[in-house]
Amino acid sequence: MAAVIPAEERIASRLDPRAQLGSLWRHPILRAALKAALTVLAATTITFTLIRLLPGNPIDLRIEELTRDGSVSYESAREQVSALYAIGLDEPLPQQYATYLWNILHGDLGTSFLSRGVPVMGIILAVLPWTLFAVGTGLLLSFVVGIGLGLVAAYKRGSFFDQAVSTIGSIISSVPNYLIAILIVLVLGVQLRWVPITQMRGAFSPGIQPGFSLEFIGDVLFHAALPISVFFLTQIGHWILSMRNATLASLEDDHVLAARARGLSDRRITTAYVGRNAVLPLVTQLAISVGFIVGGAVIIEQIFVYQGVGQRLVRAVAQRDYPVMQGILLLVTISVVVANLVADLLYSRLDPRIGRAGDA
Amino acid sequence: MSVLLSVRDLAIEYGSRRGPVQAVRGVSFDLEQGETVAVIGESGSGKTTLAIGLIRLNPRSARVTRGEILFADERGTENVLDMDAETLRRFRWQRAAMVFQSALNSFNPVIDVWAQFLDTARAHGMDDARAVKRRARELLDLVHLDPDRVLRAYPHQLSGGMKQRALIALSLLLGPRLLILDEPTTALDILTQRQVIDLLRDLRRQLGFSMIFISHDLSLAAELADRVLTMYAGRIVEEARVADLFYRPRHPYSVGLLRAVPRVSGELGALASIPGSPPDLVSPPSGCAYHPRCPFAIDRCRIEDPPLGPVDSPGHAAACLRWQAVAEAVGTREPAKAL
Amino acid sequence: MSTIAVIARRPVGLIGLIGVGSFVALAYLGPLVIPLTNTVDIANIYRTPSLAYPLGTDFQGRDVLNQIVYGGRDILSVAFLAAFFSTAVAVTFGSLAATLGGKLDVAILAITDVVLTVPHFIVLVVVAAIFRPEGFLVLALLLASLQWAGLLRQVRAQILSLKEREYVEAARSLDLGLFHIIFREMLPNMASYVAIHFIFAMTGTVYAQVGLIVLGLIPLSGANWGSMLYLAQSQGALYFSDSFWYIFSPILAISLFQLSLVALSAGLEDVFNPRLRAS
Numbered sequence A: 001m002a003a004v005i006p007a008e009e010r011i012a013s014r015l016d017p018r019a020q021l022g023s024l025w026r027h028p029i030l031r032a033a034l035k036a037a038l039t040v041l042a043a044t045t046i047t048f049t050l051i052r053l054l055p056g057n058p059i060d061l062r063i064e065e066l067t068r069d070g071s072v073s074y075e076s077a078r079e080q081v082s083a084l085y086a087i088g089l090d091e092p093l094p095q096q097y098a099t100y101l102w103n104i105l106h107g108d109l110g111t112s113f114l115s116r117g118v119p120v121m122g123i124i125l126a127v128l129p130w131t132l133f134a135v136g137t138g139l140l141l142s143f144v145v146g147i148g149l150g151l152v153a154a155y156k157r158g159s160f161f162d163q164a165v166s167t168i169g170s171i172i173s174s175v176p177n178y179l180i181a182i183l184i185v186l187v188l189g190v191q192l193r194w195v196p197i198t199q200m201r202g203a204f205s206p207g208i209q210p211g212f213s214l215e216f217i218g219d220v221l222f223h224a225a226l227p228i229s230v231f232f233l234t235q236i237g238h239w240i241l242s243m244r245n246a247t248l249a250s251l252e253d254d255h256v257l258a259a260r261a262r263g264l265s266d267r268r269i270t271t272a273y274v275g276r277n278a279v280l281p282l283v284t285q286l287a288i289s290v291g292f293i294v295g296g297a298v299i300i301e302q303i304f305v306y307q308g309v310g311q312r313l314v315r316a317v318a319q320r321d322y323p324v325m326q327g328i329l330l331l332v333t334i335s336v337v338v339a340n341l342v343a344d345l346l347y348s349r350l351d352p353r354i355g356r357a358g359d360a
Numbered sequence B: 001m002s003v004l005l006s007v008r009d010l011a012i013e014y015g016s017r018r019g020p021v022q023a024v025r026g027v028s029f030d031l032e033q034g035e036t037v038a039v040i041g042e043s044g045s046g047k048t049t050l051a052i053g054l055i056r057l058n059p060r061s062a063r064v065t066r067g068e069i070l071f072a073d074e075r076g077t078e079n080v081l082d083m084d085a086e087t088l089r090r091f092r093w094q095r096a097a098m099v100f101q102s103a104l105n106s107f108n109p110v111i112d113v114w115a116q117f118l119d120t121a122r123a124h125g126m127d128d129a130r131a132v133k134r135r136a137r138e139l140l141d142l143v144h145l146d147p148d149r150v151l152r153a154y155p156h157q158l159s160g161g162m163k164q165r166a167l168i169a170l171s172l173l174l175g176p177r178l179l180i181l182d183e184p185t186t187a188l189d190i191l192t193q194r195q196v197i198d199l200l201r202d203l204r205r206q207l208g209f210s211m212i213f214i215s216h217d218l219s220l221a222a223e224l225a226d227r228v229l230t231m232y233a234g235r236i237v238e239e240a241r242v243a244d245l246f247y248r249p250r251h252p253y254s255v256g257l258l259r260a261v262p263r264v265s266g267e268l269g270a271l272a273s274i275p276g277s278p279p280d281l282v283s284p285p286s287g288c289a290y291h292p293r294c295p296f297a298i299d300r301c302r303i304e305d306p307p308l309g310p311v312d313s314p315g316h317a318a319a320c321l322r323w324q325a326v327a328e329a330v331g332t333r334e335p336a337k338a339l
Numbered sequence C: 001m002s003t004i005a006v007i008a009r010r011p012v013g014l015i016g017l018i019g020v021g022s023f024v025a026l027a028y029l030g031p032l033v034i035p036l037t038n039t040v041d042i043a044n045i046y047r048t049p050s051l052a053y054p055l056g057t058d059f060q061g062r063d064v065l066n067q068i069v070y071g072g073r074d075i076l077s078v079a080f081l082a083a084f085f086s087t088a089v090a091v092t093f094g095s096l097a098a099t100l101g102g103k104l105d106v107a108i109l110a111i112t113d114v115v116l117t118v119p120h121f122i123v124l125v126v127v128a129a130i131f132r133p134e135g136f137l138v139l140a141l142l143l144a145s146l147q148w149a150g151l152l153r154q155v156r157a158q159i160l161s162l163k164e165r166e167y168v169e170a171a172r173s174l175d176l177g178l179f180h181i182i183f184r185e186m187l188p189n190m191a192s193y194v195a196i197h198f199i200f201a202m203t204g205t206v207y208a209q210v211g212l213i214v215l216g217l218i219p220l221s222g223a224n225w226g227s228m229l230y231l232a233q234s235q236g237a238l239y240f241s242d243s244f245w246y247i248f249s250p251i252l253a254i255s256l257f258q259l260s261l262v263a264l265s266a267g268l269e270d271v272f273n274p275r276l277r278a279s
Helices: A007-015 A017-026 A028-053 A058-068 A074-085 A093-105 A120-155 A160-174 A177-191 A214-251 A254-261 A266-304 A309-318 A322-350 B047-054 B085-094 B113-123 B129-142 B147-152 B160-171 B190-207 B218-224 B242-247 B252-260 B299-303 B323-330 C003-009 C012-033 C064-071 C073-100 C102-117 C120-131 C136-163 C166-173 C178-214 C225-234 C241-272
Strands: B003-014 B021-032 B036-040 B062-073 B076-079 B096-099 B178-182 B210-215 B227-232 B235-241
Touching (some): A028 C102, A028 C120, A074 A322, A120 A322, A160 C241, A254 A266, A266 A322, A266 C102, A266 C178, A309 C120, A322 C102, A322 C120, B021 B210, B036 B218, B047 B062, B047 B096, B085 B113, B160 B190, B210 B218, B227 B242, B227 B252, C012 C241, C064 C241, C073 C178, C136 C178
Parallel strands (some): B036 B210
Antiparallel strands (some): B003 B021, B062 B076
């Protein structure tokens, strides 16, 4: 029997802010959102540090550059750089940080070095969707196909199919993804000429009207086919092996034997009893993969001349366009954080053991 | 009284690196309609392999090398071992239901309890969800659970005892004539054990099914069983009505088991246990498998492997050459005092 | 089951060991044995493989095989160093977080989560672009600065689960002290784990390193596998059909090295984790 808590104590605990915050923390969705916000905050702090604080940082360098030949005064140099980076340089450091955050929240990431006056945010938003599209499609395709193959491989454990699929999968996923991209260009494009690589450059063919027409969508897919294929190939091995292991473990579960004792059909057991339990840990890995693939996209887009955010980053690096570089880092991090958030939410819906209110 | 289940000379072995493990070495017994039989033995005696084997749920590495399992209810008589995959699938749960030791893990953790009831019903052709719901609620009431709460819940939201009772309700969903229970009370606390035992007794009275349960817990046999089979090294070594087993055991192993149960009343004695360890089932001992640990063993025991033979009460059999010596030593008093 | 028997049953580990060993020998011993041939010979551009040039020549007529032999040392050295740093940090702070718990654990976990979420390669690109790191040590530190996060989580998880095991409880009840528990009881069980993750850290480092080199962000002197690809890229040799062997050789070298590492770690997993062995 629980001890009787006096009424005043119960009421007091309900009004206590710390207890309220504690209960907030327990709610899984809010907790995930809070974590996401904190991570973005940390990422902005990191970029701020890189851009402003570390020795040899671009802001100081730029000011020095501008004032070196004497044509620009120190104050106006500071003004210019201030506007370029969306950081108020006259203010004390903490306030610079605050202004920086404030600007970011309003979508102001500064303006590009090279293209004077063009806001960084606009530049990035023009190319980011293409990358997210290719990465997302490749990831989802590899996930779906991978878990299918992994499930079958587990059921046919030890068979030729299993050994072949597992070995091939693990070989392909060990090779760095950008090397596979180079190989595709090298072998399929140049040597064998099976793939028209020059025609596939760019996000879509010049001259085609963007819009929701079948023609445009087909064209987009044509151009994105190579990056998507690389993302697909380099990830699929991981999903196959993970799902295979997860399924093998799931097959040992007691409830699977109990389900067979109840006369459930093999198909029902495979999908709802074995499969659903096996997939769960893989969903958490989905989000982690996004960050990794986006990193590889930097080189891969360069190789296929695909106008996504990766290629834009390489260009910014070549042109020393630091505001664009910083902006890309921030926006890509935010994209990954959002992807993580979505994956967390998806997981909490799939696994009833996580974050249900009113447990027994 | 008609016979529901008839097992004839069943032998099951499974593969291991050292050679085939003979887990069940020629088991025969009959189960009447409405009867409850307890299969008692220590770990490694083969009792779980036997139980699982009755519905052919052994893992792939296991093989039935000989024997028959004849099941006879209103639908007819057939040999379970001859059933094809589809018939077997329908046989399971509909005519014979098995409840496992770990009821705690018998439910799929990611779907709710109602879905699992419905899955079971659908697998056996009951597609009318409303009818199934009604029946599920009846059964949950019967096991003293709140149907609304349980059906909506996920397994992790129920306590161990609740899950066990829900599983028992589920097992009765299709009205099977035979209920097989593997260690039904082992993982539960004392109070819940009492509830489950009383529940099983009640249900049996109301619905009239037969039960086979496997346990190492003799008190459970005393509470629920009509007859007891003692199993050792893959064989049945004694078969008796429950009173006969407890008061007039005739096999040294049964005696050992009874003696090993500490007494709650009376003087404090030393804890008795059977010396030695269970035999190696890849190469069992020659002659009687129990002879290395048996206080009654003589030279003949090392050579001859006695079959189950009748002893001094009707319906009572023991696989022992020296059963008369055992009878003398035990007398008609409680075995713990006699030895 | 003897270790040899296990490895022999699935020769993956053996293949991995031979592979890694060969590459280490090639990278460190090769240059001692084979002299560097750096002579530019314009007449010899992009020759196909022959006896004199087993892997052909590059865009300046230099022997490709020679470049492969000399091209591994820098990459492997940085990989070893970086993997060492990240493993050391991960094991240290992971064990501390797991054993001491409390606020320290929360703080370490929070930092780790942030580092894990941020896209590593992009951070590396931006940092390399801004600060132009030079030298093995700086490069290794840079690469390790993000890599420790993944391993730390796993070290921490492993120790948390070990904490519950009986032999730790036994040690505790014998009052054997925190140090003893960590070093004599838990870490020996972690040795396999740490070895496998060291190997994985190396694959990650090679990936990041070569990636940065291909983008032209790391000024490592002398030819290495990565810079061969960078030069091919910047020269446009990628689209040249004659330059196939020049580009394919470093790709093959890097890929085979990565594969050997993965095979070796799979073999180690078999030895240390009997549950995964096929029955």
